[in-house]
Amino acid sequence: xxxMAENTFNDIEDLxxxxxxxxxxxxxRNPRFEKHYEQSVLRVxxxxxxxxxxxxxxxxxxxxxxxxxxIMAFFIGLYxxxxxxxxxxxxxxKGLGQPLQYWGNLDSKKNRKAYPNLRSYIFIALVAKTExxxxxxxxxxxxPATVVTALVKTMEEYANYGFSVMxxxxxxxxxxxxxxxxFLDMFLQLTDKTAKDIEQEDSPESID
Amino acid sequence: MIIxxxxxxxxxxxxxxxxxxxxxxxxxIIGSNGDGKTTFYEAIYWLFRTDGTNKMDTKLISKKRxxxxxxxxxxxxxxxxSYEHKxxxxxxxxxxxxxxxxxxxxxxxxxxxxxxxxxxxxxxVKDGVLFDKDLSPxxxxxxxxxxxxxxxxxxxxxxxxxxxxxxSDVRDFxxxxxxxxxxxxxxxKARDNAQKLDRKNADKxxxxxxxxxxxxxxxxxxxxxIKDKENEAVNFEGLLKNIEKSQEASKLLIAVNRRIENxxxxxxEAISRxxxxxxxxxxxxxxxxxxxxxxxxxxATKINFLMHxxxxxxxxYLVTAGVEKAIKAAERGFTSLPAHIPGQKIxxxxxxxxxxxxxxQDAKKGSDxxxxxxxxxxxxxxxxxxNANEGIDPYYSNNYIDEIQKRDTILNDNLADITKxxxxxxxxxxxxxxxxxxxxxxxxxxxxxxxxxxxILAQTDGLTEEQLLANYENIxxxxxxxxxxENRIDMLKRQRxxxxxxxxxxxxxxxxxSEGTAAAMYARTALIIQQIANAFSNAKExxxxxxxxxxxxxSNEFMEKLNTNDFKGTIRIIEKQNGQGEAFxxxxxxxxxxxxxxALKTTYLMSVLFAIGKLSSERDNTVLPLIFDxxxxxxxxxxENEFFNVISKLEKQVIIVTKSFLRDGNNGEVxxxxxxxxxxxxxxYQIEKKRPFDDKKLGTIQTVISRIK
Numbered sequence: 001x002x003x004m005a006e007n008t009f010n011d012i013e014d015l016x017x018x019x020x021x022x023x024x025x026x027x028x029r030n031p032r033f034e035k036h037y038e039q040s041v042l043r044v045x046x047x048x049x050x051x052x053x054x055x056x057x058x059x060x061x062x063x064x065x066x067x068x069x070x071i072m073a074f075f076i077g078l079y080x081x082x083x084x085x086x087x088x089x090x091x092x093x094k095g096l097g098q099p100l101q102y103w104g105n106l107d108s109k110k111n112r113k114a115y116p117n118l119r120s121y122i123f124i125a126l127v128a129k130t131e132x133x134x135x136x137x138x139x140x141x142x143x144p145a146t147v148v149t150a151l152v153k154t155m156e157e158y159a160n161y162g163f164s165v166m167x168x169x170x171x172x173x174x175x176x177x178x179x180x181x182x183f184l185d186m187f188l189q190l191t192d193k194t195a196k197d198i199e200q201e202d203s204p205e206s207i208d
Numbered sequence: 209m210i211i212x213x214x215x216x217x218x219x220x221x222x223x224x225x226x227x228x229x230x231x232x233x234x235x236x237i238i239g240s241n242g243d244g245k246t247t248f249y250e251a252i253y254w255l256f257r258t259d260g261t262n263k264m265d266t267k268l269i270s271k272k273r274x275x276x277x278x279x280x281x282x283x284x285x286x287x288x289x290s291y292e293h294k295x296x297x298x299x300x301x302x303x304x305x306x307x308x309x310x311x312x313x314x315x316x317x318x319x320x321x322x323x324x325x326x327x328x329x330x331x332x333v334k335d336g337v338l339f340d341k342d343l344s345p346x347x348x349x350x351x352x353x354x355x356x357x358x359x360x361x362x363x364x365x366x367x368x369x370x371x372x373x374x375x376s377d378v379r380d381f382x383x384x385x386x387x388x389x390x391x392x393x394x395x396x397k398a399r400d401n402a403q404k405l406d407r408k409n410a411d412k413x414x415x416x417x418x419x420x421x422x423x424x425x426x427x428x429x430x431x432x433x434i435k436d437k438e439n440e441a442v443n444f445e446g447l448l449k450n451i452e453k454s455q456e457a458s459k460l461l462i463a464v465n466r467r468i469e470n471x472x473x474x475x476x477e478a479i480s481r482x483x484x485x486x487x488x489x490x491x492x493x494x495x496x497x498x499x500x501x502x503x504x505x506x507x508a509t510k511i512n513f514l515m516h517x518x519x520x521x522x523x524x525y526l527v528t529a530g531v532e533k534a535i536k537a538a539e540r541g542f543t544s545l546p547a548h549i550p551g552q553k554i555x556x557x558x559x560x561x562x563x564x565x566x567x568x569q570d571a572k573k574g575s576d577x578x579x580x581x582x583x584x585x586x587x588x589x590x591x592x593x594x595n596a597n598e599g600i601d602p603y604y605s606n607n608y609i610d611e612i613q614k615r616d617t618i619l620n621d622n623l624a625d626i627t628k629x630x631x632x633x634x635x636x637x638x639x640x641x642x643x644x645x646x647x648x649x650x651x652x653x654x655x656x657x658x659x660x661x662x663x664i665l666a667q668t669d670g671l672t673e674e675q676l677l678a679n680y681e682n683i684x685x686x687x688x689x690x691x692x693x694e695n696r697i698d699m700l701k702r703q704r705x706x707x708x709x710x711x712x713x714x715x716x717x718x719x720x721x722s723e724g725t726a727a728a729m730y731a732r733t734a735l736i737i738q739q740i741a742n743a744f745s746n747a748k749e750x751x752x753x754x755x756x757x758x759x760x761x762x763s764n765e766f767m768e769k770l771n772t773n774d775f776k777g778t779i780r781i782i783e784k785q786n787g788q789g790e791a792f793x794x795x796x797x798x799x800x801x802x803x804x805x806x807a808l809k810t811t812y813l814m815s816v817l818f819a820i821g822k823l824s825s826e827r828d829n830t831v832l833p834l835i836f837d838x839x840x841x842x843x844x845x846x847x848e849n850e851f852f853n854v855i856s857k858l859e860k861q862v863i864i865v866t867k868s869f870l871r872d873g874n875n876g877e878v879x880x881x882x883x884x885x886x887x888x889x890x891x892x893y894q895i896e897k898k899r900p901f902d903d904k905k906l907g908t909i910q911t912v913i914s915r916i917k
Contacts, residue, residue: 022608024757062487073492079499104491111485121497124619128507134514134522134612141606147608168832182496182634184486189629189658191499 014095021125026148027101031070031156033095034086037163037172044170045177055206060135062177063113069117069166071185076160078125080188126151129158192199209342210295210861211833214316217286219254220247221897223910230863232857234890239864243895244911245865249354249837255287255302256348258337264304264316274306274314275907282307284318293342299324313878316804346370347832350820354837356806359813360791368789371759372752381748388741395734402727409721410501423711430704436587437693437700438696442784444690451679451686454671458680460664461673469656475650482643487841498629504619513617514609525603527883555585731908755823756781757788761814762819763791769854770811774847777801779812791816806842811851814839833861840868849884856889885916892917 033042042048048066078084086093088165100122104115130150136142164185169176176182217224228237228248230272242604250317268285286303289856321336347686349367353359382813394894425500451458472802490496558564559582564571638837664873665673715738719731765778770776777793793812803813819834840848848868855862873879885892898910 021611028370064833068491069828075496075499078503112488115492115494118491118496120495120615121494121500123501124615125500127615128503128510134609135517137608138518138606144606144608180484181485182487185488187490187496187498188630188633208862 013144019145022144022148023120024101024127025144026123026151027119028099029096029148029152030095030099031152031159032086033070033073033097033156033159033163034095038094039168040167041073041163041170042066044174045069045166065098065156068131069163070159071094071103071122073159073162073166074122074155075158076162076186076190077160078129079187080161080165083154084156084164085155121149122155127153130154154199209289211289211863212297213288213290214248214252215286215288215290216251216284217474217864218273218306219251219268219285219287220244220270221909221911222247223270223272223898226911226913227916228893228913230861231891232861233858234852234863235573235863236869236888236890236892237863237866237887238867238869238880238885238892238897239280239895239911240867240870242909243897245867245895246354246837247911248865248895249835251287252289252835253352255300255514256339256343256352257486258321258340258345258568260337263319263321264780265289266306266314266316269306269314269316270910271906272908272910274308277308279308279310287559291342299326300336302336303416305841328840329788331372343832349816351832352627352835353817353839356839356842357808358803359810359817359839362462370785372755372783381744381751385741385748388737388744391583392734392741395730395737399722399727399730399775400735401732402702403722406722410723412721413718416714416721419445419714420711420718423707423714427704427707430700430707434700434704436699437697441690444686444693448683448686448690454676454679457664457667457671458676458683461661461676462680464657464664465677468654471650471657475647475654478643479644479648482640482647486633486636487686489636495629495633501623504623504626508616511609511613513612518604518609522603525785551770553586555581555588559585582722593606601879603835609715635728648808665815685862707872752783756783758823759816759819761888762822763815765856766810766815766822770815770851771808772850774808776808777804777812781816781908806845807847810842818858818860822858831860833863835863838866838867839864839902840866843868845884848865849887852888881917888917 038048046063046066046069048069063072100119103122104118122137130153132147132150133142134147135149137144169182214228215231216226216228218224229829237245237248252617254268273283276900284303285303286301288299288301288303290297290299292298295413300323302321304316304317304320304900307315307317309315313398323334323336323338325332325334364706403409486495554565557572559578560571561576562570563582569577571581595845611677665671665676671679715735719728719735722731723730760781760839762780763781767776767779777795779793780794781789781790791813792802793808795801817834821834840851843851852868853863869881869884870878871881880894892915893913894916895911895913898912901908901910
């Protein structure tokens with residue numbers, strides 16, 4: 001039998017439904033990264049590229065699926081508010097392989113929790129940080145796909161910066177991210193402004 | 209036996225001829241290390257050997273003498289002891305010849321071992337092995353002691369038996385025993401034969417005999433079991449005695465192990481409470497949103513602007529379209545609706561729930577607020593209808609801004625939680641740091657306990673931890689078994705009494721059944737012989753007990769003298785179930801002292817030896833000297849003075865080689881303490897290395913002896 005099973009195709013009509021949410025279109029995207037980070041970052045700190053085996057612990061990796069270092073990289077870029085455009089050479093970039101809509105779903109790792117809600121925040125951040133003519137979108141002058149492409153591009157550029165930071169750290173110290181505090185301290189530092197706010201909150205009010 | 213003289217010739221450091229004339233009381237031979245004290249002791253030991261071993265050992269030859277020999281020249285190694293024994297003068301002499309060959313080798317020959325008896329002018333030379341008759345090899349264990357550890361003679365397997373045999377009349381009983389058994393057999397046979405004729409009492413006799421057989425069988429079983437149980441009790445007592453020393457260490461070790469386990473559990477517990485997989489929490493608990501406040505603000509600003517802009521442009525479009533109705537509706541409706549009110553659906557929900565979602569206040573149906581919202585909604589609907597009715601195309605074909613606006617509302621609600629993340633992180637880090645501190649403290653405590661454990665194990669005479677722990681478990685177990693064995697012995701002994709009585713009764717009855725018959729005389733004779741045999745048996749036991757109690761009493765007398773101003777305890781001497789003896793110290797509360805200090809141990813064991821010696825001399829058959837090599841090394845000066853004082857008053861020949869009475873001079877030389885020596889009542893020799901000597905060349909060493917007193 002050489003007839004393909006019907007359900008191996010996506011339901012085109014369903015995908016182009018008029019009331020489809022923008023985030024759903026975004027969710028089908030596979031953000032890209034520069035290939036060289038695969039060896040220098042992704043494979044070093046995550047199970048990226050080792051298949052769906054659930055033995056992160058056995059390999060001593062800090063992170064599970066490849067999207068986890070991607071999220072880290074993205075937030076580093078976001079909080080630093082620094083972007084680096086991806087290489088324009090198509091053979092120097094590749095898609096992560098896991099569409100955004102699955103990021104943070106319960107994975108098979110032991111002692112881990114699912115965090116699908118984080119996707120909404122990433123999306124919100126992209127909307128906040130991307131210049132888009134939303135009026136034109138609502139008027140139908142530009143396609144949702146174009147908007148989503150712009151959003152994904154922002155994401156890729158933030159992550160690209162994040163990866164460069166991570167790569168730099170790993171160059172100095174191969175085991176840098178094996179410390180429990182490495183990522184935490186990095187984020188605490190990047191978002192230090194808020195920390196100062198908390199400290200001010202904590203201090204007793206002046207009597208004057 | 210009194211030793212009169214000891215002669216050493218070319219025996220190791222004793223070069224050429226050396227003679228010690230001895231008194232029948234205390235004889236001291238004082239020398240420093242390497243001066244020849246132990247050589248003196250060993251010369252006597254060599255002389256006393258009658259087993260033919262170690263005859264001509266070249267190591268015994270004086271190095272100095274052998275080195276100065278010319279080729280083919282010879283000399284003798286000779287040790288001789290003159291002594292008086294049972295009124296006779298004798299000389300025990302052992303010697304061999306050593307000759308230097310032309311190539312400088314030393315060869316030995318002409319071994320002689322002789323016992324010379326002098327009777328007036330007559331000299332009778334006998335084989336040296338006959339010395340065993342004057343001093344048996346077993347008895348030598350009771351007279352020669354090297355150091356302080358040799359003194360515990362009673363622990364020797366057959367020492368007790370030897371002691372009892374030598375010093376009590378027990379041995380004499382054995383011949384009587386044999387005879388009585390023989391006589392009893394004959395008498396019983398005669399009785400049985402006579403009773404066979406007694407037809408009248410045949411049944412009764414038969415039954416009594418059966419009873420007698422039965423009782424005898426039972427008694428023999430009981431005796432056997434008593435013996436077994438006695439052995440068992442002795443065995444467990446021995447085990448307990450060994451363990452006793454380590455009992456305290458065992459207890460300490462168990463306590464330490466318990467504390468270690470406790471700390472280890474606490475450590476595990478504290479570590480398990482440490483939650484610091486922060487990288488994981490960044491994602492799983494979305495701590496990564498810790499800086500999202502700014503992004504959220506930016507988003508809200510953008511959304512606000514877009515909403516306004518979207519409405520503004522739509523309104524403008526409608527105005528431009530010139531539709532009056534639509535304009536009016538737009539003016540009334542849209543412009544007065546707050547920009548962020550999303551639309552018809554939410555308005556309908558608010559009316560339904562009678563609540564304003566934006567200010568949070570109730571708006572009961574019929575109230576002004578509710579009516580206001582209701583009117584607005586109606587106007588809005590009407591305006592839309594108006595628009596539709598007028599056939600104007602909608603300005604927007606999509607509603608994506610609405611989608612992203614809805615997110616803003618929810619994001620706003622979550623913002624409070626997002627700003628809390630930093631506090632949560634801070635608390636979590638503090639919490640974990642406290643736990644780390646706790647773990648560090650626990651580990652410090654653990655370290656202390658491990659040190660304690662090491663110290664305990666280092667001081668337990670090579671016992672391993674497992675052995676110590678096993679010992680502890682064994683103590684109660686063995687104690688139990690020992691007590692059970694002893695209880696059983698008590699019970700068996702009571703049973704034995706009963707059965708003995710039964711047996712006696714049956715034997716008596718048997719003898720009575722024959723009364724008035726021809727068998728009567730035989731029966732009575734058998735009974736009397738039986739009773740005599742029993743009396744002998746009891747007498748033997750009594751005799752043994754008397755001897756042990758006499759030794760015990762005497763020992764305590766000596767102990768009193770040797771430890772005048774010191775703790776001494778009470779010496780007890782017992783015969784153990786297996787026939788071995790044991791001397792030990794007891795506190796006044798009848799508790800056994802297991803680990804007396806060395807000086808105390810030496811004095812109580814010596815007291816026992818003196819007591820044995822004293823008793824033997826009182827019996828006037830075997831007066832034996834005592835020869836000690838360095839018996840007082842654990843004594844203080846004061847104790848030593850007391851000790852020698854007591855010994856000098858003993859009516860007993862004692863020969864002691866010692867380095868007591870010597871002290872170091874200012875220039876490293878050794879000085880004899882003449883004051884102390886003068887207080888000694890007895891004969892004193894000093895032995896020294898002849899000066900000068902080369903401390904690298906044995907051939908220059910020579911012991912010189914000088915009599916001081």
